[in-house]
Amino acid sequence: MSEKQKISGGHAPAFVDTGGTLFGHPKGLMVLFFTEMWERFSYYGLRGILVLFLTSTTMGGFGWDNESALLLLSIYTALVYIMSIPGGIIADKLIGQRKAVMYGGFTLVAGHFLMAVPTEVTFYLALALIVFGTGLLKPNISTLVGGLYRQGDARRDAGFTIFYMGINVGALLASIIVGYVGERIGWHYGFSLAGFGMLLGQLVFITGRKYLAHIVDIEKQDQIFTKDQAAAKPAHKGFTKKERDRILAICLSFIIVLIFWASFEQASGLMNLYARDYTDRFVFGWEVPASWLQGLNSFFIITTAPIVAWIWIALAKRNVNLSSIFKMGLGTAVLGIGFVYMVMAALERDGSGDGKSALSWLVLAYLFHTLGELALSPVSLSFITKVAPPRIVASMMGLYFAVTGMGNFLAGLIGIWAQRQGELEIFAGIAAVTILLGGLLMVLAKQINKLTHGTEYGHDEEKEAQTGQLLESSAS
Numbered sequence: 001m002s003e004k005q006k007i008s009g010g011h012a013p014a015f016v017d018t019g020g021t022l023f024g025h026p027k028g029l030m031v032l033f034f035t036e037m038w039e040r041f042s043y044y045g046l047r048g049i050l051v052l053f054l055t056s057t058t059m060g061g062f063g064w065d066n067e068s069a070l071l072l073l074s075i076y077t078a079l080v081y082i083m084s085i086p087g088g089i090i091a092d093k094l095i096g097q098r099k100a101v102m103y104g105g106f107t108l109v110a111g112h113f114l115m116a117v118p119t120e121v122t123f124y125l126a127l128a129l130i131v132f133g134t135g136l137l138k139p140n141i142s143t144l145v146g147g148l149y150r151q152g153d154a155r156r157d158a159g160f161t162i163f164y165m166g167i168n169v170g171a172l173l174a175s176i177i178v179g180y181v182g183e184r185i186g187w188h189y190g191f192s193l194a195g196f197g198m199l200l201g202q203l204v205f206i207t208g209r210k211y212l213a214h215i216v217d218i219e220k221q222d223q224i225f226t227k228d229q230a231a232a233k234p235a236h237k238g239f240t241k242k243e244r245d246r247i248l249a250i251c252l253s254f255i256i257v258l259i260f261w262a263s264f265e266q267a268s269g270l271m272n273l274y275a276r277d278y279t280d281r282f283v284f285g286w287e288v289p290a291s292w293l294q295g296l297n298s299f300f301i302i303t304t305a306p307i308v309a310w311i312w313i314a315l316a317k318r319n320v321n322l323s324s325i326f327k328m329g330l331g332t333a334v335l336g337i338g339f340v341y342m343v344m345a346a347l348e349r350d351g352s353g354d355g356k357s358a359l360s361w362l363v364l365a366y367l368f369h370t371l372g373e374l375a376l377s378p379v380s381l382s383f384i385t386k387v388a389p390p391r392i393v394a395s396m397m398g399l400y401f402a403v404t405g406m407g408n409f410l411a412g413l414i415g416i417w418a419q420r421q422g423e424l425e426i427f428a429g430i431a432a433v434t435i436l437l438g439g440l441l442m443v444l445a446k447q448i449n450k451l452t453h454g455t456e457y458g459h460d461e462e463k464e465a466q467t468g469q470l471l472e473s474s475a476s
Contacts, residue, residue: 025159026148028215031208033166036141038201039105041170042112043134045178045194047077047268048294052276053187060118060187067416070269074412076127077265081405083135088143088398090136097140097147097394098212104136105202112195116188139397146385146393147215157382161309164378165302170197172298179291242453243389249451250387250396253328253380254403256441260332260376261407262414263339263430264369267297270415271342271362274423278349280356293362300370308374324383326445331375333438338368339431346424387455 054062054069064072091100111129114122145163149156174197182190239247275281276290315322322330345361380400388396418426441448 025155025162026211028148028208028211029145029159029162031204031211032141032145032148033163035101035105035201035205035208036163037166037170038197038204039108039137039141039170040167041174041178041197042108042194042201043080043130043174044171044294044298045174045182045197046112046115046130046191047073048175048179048272048291049182049187049190050076051269051272052183052291055273056187062120066273067419070273070412070415070419073269074409074415076131077268077412078405078409079131080134081138081401081403081408083131084139084398084401084405085135085395086398087135087137088139088394088396091140091143092392092394097143098209098215100136100140101144101205102202104133104138104140105198105205107133108137108198109195109202112191112198115191116195118188135398139394139401142381143385143394143397144212144215146382156386157312157379158309160378160382161305161312161374164374164381165305168298168301168305170298172295172302173197175292175295175298179289179294183289183291239389245451245453246387246389246455247392247396249325249448250384250400252448252451253325253383254400256328256332256437257376257380257400257403258407258410259434259437260328260335260372261404262410263335263434264373265408265411266415266430267294267366267369269412270418270423270426271365273415274342274345275362278356278423279345279359279362280354281359283359288359293366296363296366297370297373300367301374304370305374308371323445323449324379324386325448326442327379328376328383329438329441329443329445331372331377331379331438332441333372333435334375335369335372336431336434336436336438338365338372339427339434341365341368342427343424343431346422346427350424387452 051069051073052061054064054072055066057063087100087104091097095103107129111126111133114126114129117123117126142163145160146156149159174194178190178193178197181193272290272294275293279290279293281288281290281293312322341361341364345357345365348361349355349357381397384396384400385393414426414430
C-alpha cells in the first residue's frame with residue numbers, strides 16, 4: 001500500500017480487515033466475542049457469589065456482616081477497573097494491545113484457580129491476581145474491537161453491541177452454573193468453575209489470534225501517521241486545541257458514566273442481599289437461588305441487544321443519528337425507571353406481613369436496568385474509540401474503566417448507607433438522581449457533541465486538513 005493510500009484512509013492500518021467477514025462483521029469480532037464471554041463468565045461467576053460467600057456461615061463462608069462484605073466487594077470491583085489505567089498505559093507504551101490481553105488472561109487463570117483453595121491467605125492473593133489480570137485484559141480487548149473497523153464505519157456501534165452481548169452470555173451462564181454450584185454444593189467449587197471459564201477464554205484467544213494480526217497497535221499506528229504528517233507540517237508536542245476538546249468531551253461523558261455505574265452496580269451488592277433476604281423467591285414451590293437473579297440482566301441483554309443494535313442501524317440509515325452523548329443520557333434515565341420499581345418493591349415489603357416483596361418487582365427493575373445499560377455502555381466504549389486521539393485510545397479506555405471502578409466503589413458505599421438508612425430511601429434517591437441527570441444530558445447533548453469536531457460521525461476536521469496538506473506536498 002502506498003503512503004498516500006495509508007493517509008487517505010486516516011490510520012487505515014488499524015482498520016483494514018485482512019481476515020474476512022462473518023455475518024457482515026470482521027471474523028476477529030467473533031474471536032474477541034468468545035474470549036470476552038469466557039472472561040466475563042469467570043468474573044461474574046465470582047462477583048455473583050462473593051457477597052453471599054462472605055456473609056455465609058456454612059460451607060466455608062467467612063460469616064461477615066453485610067456492611068463488611070459490601071465494603072470488600074466495593075474495594076475489589078473498584079480496583080478491578082482502576083487497574084485498567086496502568087493496563088492501558090502498559091499496552092500503549094510497552095507491549096501492545098494483543099500481548100496485554102494475552103498476559104492478562106494467563107494472570108486471570110492463575111487467580112481464579114487460586115480462589116478455589118480454601119484459605120484466607122490464598123483468597124486475598126487470588127483477588128490481587130484477578131485485579132491485575134483484569135486491568136491488563138479489559139481495556140485492551142475493547143480497544144481491539146474498535147481496531148476491527150475503519151473510522152466512520154457504520155457497523156462499529158453494532159459491533160460493540162454484539163461484543164457486549166458476548167459479555168452477557170458469559171454472565172448469564174455464570175449466574176446459573178457458578179451461582180447454583182456455589183450456593184448449593186460449595187463456594188469453592190463455584191470458584192473453580194470460574195477458573196475453568198477463564199481457561200476456555202484464553203484458549204479461544206490463542207487459537208484465533210490470526211484474525212487479529214492485521215490490527216496495528218495504537219502507539220505504532222500513531223507513529224506511522226506522525227512520520228507521514230511530518231512532511232506536511234511539524235509534529236505537535238502534546239495535544240492540539242481540537243484534540244483537547246475531544247478529550248474534554250470524553251471526560252464530560254465520564255461524569256454520567258460514574259453516576260450510572262454507581263447506581264447500576266447495586267445489583268451485585270444491595271440488590272443481591274435484597275433478593276436473598278427480602279424477596280419471595282418461590283416459583284411453583286421451588287425457591288430460586290438468589291444468585292440466579294443476577295442472570296436476569298444478562299438474559300435481558302441477550303434477548304434485547306439485537307433489537308437495540310437494529311434500532312441504531314435503522315435510525316442511521318434514515319439519517320437519524322442520535323449522538324453517543326444523547327444515548328448515554330437516555331440510558332441513565334431508563335436506569336432510573338428501573339429503580340422506581342425497586343421503590344415499589346420496598347413499599348410493598350414495608351406493608352407486607354412477612355416482610356418480603358414480590359419477585360416481579362426485581363424482574364422489572366432488571367429489565368429497565370438492562371435497557372439503560374444497552375443504551376450507555378457499548379455506546380460509550382465506541383465513543384472513546386471514535387473520539388480519543390489515536391495515541392491515547394487505550395489509555396482513555398483504561399480511564400473509562402477506572403471511572404467504572406470508582407462507580408463500583410461508590411455503589412458499595414451506597415449499599416452500606418442503605419444498611420443504616422433503609423432501602424426505600426436509597427432506591428428513591430437513586431431513581432430521582434438518574435432520571436434528572438439523564439434528562440439533563442439529553443438536553444445538553446448537542447453542545448457537548450460540538451467538542452468532538454466531527455469525529456463522532458467519522459470526520460476528523462483537523463486530520464482532514466493535515467491530510468490535504470500532505471497530499472498537496474506529495475503531489476508537488
